[in-house]
Amino acid sequence: MHKADVPRSNEQKSALAAELRTIPINVRRALGIPNIVPDALDIAILTLHEILDESTDGSWESRLGRLPERIEWLFPNGFPADKIAHLSNMSETAMTAELDRHFARFKNGSAQRFLNRLLGTKEFHRLEMAFETDWALILVGFRRLLRAVMPVAQALEDAAFPLSKSELKALAILSESETVYLRLTLQLDQMIGAYFEHRDMSLKGMGFPVRASEEITPSVDLDQLVATMRGLLDLEAERRAGELSEVLLRKLRGFEQALDNSEDGVSQAASSLVEFIDRLLRTAFTRDEILQWTSTHLPGDKLMTFERAGVVQPTKRAAALCFAFAGQTPAYDSTLQTMVALSLVKVRAAAEKIKHADRGTVEEQAELRQLMQSVRGALIFIIRFSWLMGESSRYENLRQRFIKAA
Template identity: 55%
Template sequence: MALDVLDAMVATVYDLLDENGRTWDERLAGLSTRFEQLFPEGFPESRLADLADLSEEEVSERIKASMGRLNRPGTRRFVNRLMGTKRFHRLTVAYNDDVALLLLGVRRFLRSSMPIAQALQDAAAPLTPRERADLAGLSEAEAVLLDGVLKLDQMVGSFFNNRDIDLKAKGFPLRNEEATTLDVDLDELTTIMRVMLDVETQHRAQEISDVLSRKLRGFEQALTMSDDGVSQAANSLVEFIDRLLRTAFDEDDVLEWVRKYCPDEKDLTFDRGGKLVPTKRASALCFAHAAQQPEENSTLESMVALSIVKVRGAAEKLKHASAGTDEEEAELRGLMQSLRGALTFTLRFNWLLANDDRYSYLQERFDKVAAA
């Protein structure tokens, strides 16, 4: 059974890595078939319950223990005698190839997650240490997420390098950059990821609305060309956030979302001249969730919403900056980094992945405003 499960895992990972013009649905099509063949009567509920009760540390220890038993010299000698040297050698080669393919899948996942790790770190920057810990599980070390991903990627690279594994020679479905271990330190990787996030934010803004795209360009142009650059760039940043939130969902939309999903959170609304209106945090939360029902554990959405509110508040203060110092410019650029991170996470996971094509809805809302 263990070898059958390993074979199914390897075949599934190969399908996922093999892009070759196929959609995700097409690459995942074989997963259910393999699972049904392994467990025709369904996976035993008792095993599921046992696994669900295990902590991450216990799972890790069980895997280490199993791998340790397989790698014991006595175990290897016994299997060698049982199967014969030639068959045992072929099995060892096949096993190492399977492990290499699985680790290639881990490498692709890690590298795909690097921009999101950087996005969440940047989004969390305006929060207090307590808020970061409560909402994002981050320590006070700002680079903890990306640093962890980089170290895991380097561990995978060490496995390949120590065994002199040539991934291209294996014929695996890999991208060119996946054939080698990353040769960068954390600072270099952070710079690369922030450039990627900058490009992605500009691309998304252009897709959604020319108005948003102009606000982003105006931010950079003000800082580099204007005598009153800090104040003007801060104004562009505030206007970008306000235009994005109020066009995506007007006050009535946000109030309805709060009434439906957050009725007990009284600090999301306030009275203005006898009329109930949503707070900035309510608008940011509604946007972060794409007006959908929050998941049971949606602390990351709460974190990016709070980040957007804090970025706006800090930029509002800088609008009135008269000195325009290097420190104020650096602060403003940091705020823009945080906004990019918040938007990248929100648009990728709660807008683009929504089942009802929320992203197209967002574009249509801006088109209607532009045509009015």
């Protein structure tokens, strides 16, 4: 093993595991803590360190690929055979539940009082501090995840805008607030910040692989956060559109230019929006591919096809659904993909209506901007979660289709 590959200090081990090992085995047994728990905690904390640590070269996948060497460092004499057998007989769900159960035990008030009496105040305090240290690292990881999904939360909020309350209810999507997803992520982030501040924790000083921004709880309100996230989404939508097609990128930019500069701006912007959606859907999949997908995954659904001159054609809803699922088999819980697909259909219909009304009012301008924001949100969610996840070639294949269609 290379020296650079060896974990740098005991900070990458579980503080709680170290304290648990100081408790006599018979006491741990009386508390219902199996011998495997300290080792499992060490592995969990080491894995989290490795995932969060951006100081080393390499991608996320390569850092995870080094985990076997990291774990070998934890157990230089080999992992005990009886513990291997115990772990091999547990499913991932059971293993997670076991760790959750023991973390919950330390947060339970009556269990804490019992431990305090059993171990003594000094030892119990050390155990409590060790638990809070491990828990803080877990919260750092959760905060990073929360901040990564904030733009996605806003994308979903924007994509949901064209849908009625009854449509959202039918999809089992929360509809009490237009900002329910983003508000939840902001509140959770603030709760994590309060946990750190209440304990006056220096995350960097504790040896955590933390970003500077993760030590700070931003003092922003929801409106400011929405504006920031939408700015990020606008940039990402332009980048993704440009990756796929110069024509798509021109449609995005032409939309704004028409609204800002053209005398017939509303009608032109509405046309750009309709054309953007149409080009996106018809280039991603052919008519036959969409029909095959719907007959396989949505057989008998009358909203998927219509006839034109005696020829069966896919509806816009069918094309949007096929695109939203990247032509793949829908997962068991695929509500969000269905929602963003329906959003594209609703946006197109609304833009088509505005284009033909051709009144050019301020209200229509505002509605069109919101509709475009919905398209951006839907596009980013679909690309991130349907095209970029899964097979690595999926998104590149989509790009090649647009190149051939140019």
